[in-house]
Amino acid sequence: MTTISTEGSRKSVFALIPPAVVSTLVSLAIWQLAATVGPISESSIPTATATVATLAAMMFEGETYALIGETFVMAGIGFLLSVVIAVPAGFAIGLSRFAYRSTKFTFDFFKVIPPIVLIPITILVLGPSMQMGIFLIVFTNVFALAIQTSYGVRDTDPVLLETLRLYRLGLAKQILYARLPTALPFIAVGLRLAAAASLIVAVVAGLLGGAPGLGNAILTSQSSGNSERTFAIVLLLGVLGVAVSRAIQWSQARIVFWESR
């Protein structure tokens, strides 16, 4: 009897710990083990404890925030430029069937070309700079965002459009009352994807193209053999990635509130 009750209480204490905490701790333990014994430990892989300690120390350095700032500024400028270019263009394309069909193949083609293939040429032309990173971000986003916007515009209810036409409302009113409300949720999805992509490409541009920020910091730490710092920055990128995707979800639920179930 007593054994059963202790087991029951033990189980309930265990159940109180959220699974995410348990699995995080187990993952860190596996990492720690792999870095101390076994075949991988022969390499210069840092232990989990050393990496977390390095990351904690980095959080008290001003330089870390400067790097984060550079990455986010690059991602932000690239994102805004993409929106300013792609949303109006996609909107205009969506209004005309001819424009839509003419651009579809070309935009689909560029949409699937990963920006990473352009890096050798962009380094040559723009240099290892923030402009290069911004260019890559815009290239990554504009085609997908324009396509997404034009889908939204084309999705407008034809009956609604006919009705507006019957009332002889002009193109401006048609856009305001029919096209825009239909397109906005589509645009919101496009913006969410573009925001996430912007951050990723900002890091990639730093790591592979020498643009400033966190990506570049990974490269410098790796080439100077500081593997604790390399791993710590990668962990930091994971944290920032989760934070950004949470922030995007949060703001989307508020901006396009009529779409959230």
Next chain:
Amino acid sequence: MKAYSKVLLILTGAWLPVALIILWWNVSADSSNPFFPPLSVIWQQFTTIWFSDQFVINAVPSLRNLLIGYAIAVVVGLVLGAYIGASRTLGSYIEPVADFIRSIPPVATVPIFIVIFGLGMQMRIAAISVSALFPILLATIQAVRSTDRVLLDTTKTMRLTPSQVLWRVRMPAGLPMIFSGLQLGLQVAFIVTIASEYLGAGFGMGAFTLIAADSFMILDAWTGVILMGLLGYGINLIFDVVQRIMLSWYVGQKKLA
């Protein structure tokens, strides 16, 4: 009438890319800007480099790494994803960690694999397969989890074993969602293939292109960029065809509904 409108549709889609290439060809024809050589010259160089054994030396190893890494990711992702998706408890433990790892830009993990495996082929395949694994794994978990209730209840009346339910009912029913994960995984695999060549020394089309750019062999760099772009597009195209064939039942079903 139908064939006519189809031809018209293709023509409407094709005039812009043709016009863009003609424009590029003519505008660059007497370009003296070292960074933007004439397209005619780029094309000539492209044929001499890539229509020769250079393709076997530089592009084939890249494609082989991509294929091996992706195949590992697909097998591991589908099997793990199926079992994790079938178990709520297992999912609640593994998903947070998998979600975190997926939030790291895949290219940023390449230096980690360099620290562990060095600069060789082992590092490249490990980086490709691990990066491609997570989109596939998470999509499969989600797909298995969202099996239609009615379908699940039906399997109960049929006395199928749990493994039959998982592999014959839940996985096939989840294929449309799984395929979106497979596609994302393939795109990530391609990107990481090239990133691993930019960062690792030596062979591969990424290394070829970056070394050409670094040594100001701009023509060669342009041919590399064009080759990688075309391959990136081609791989997506092949995936689309495979997906359309494998999911034809689903498209038919949606048309009926």
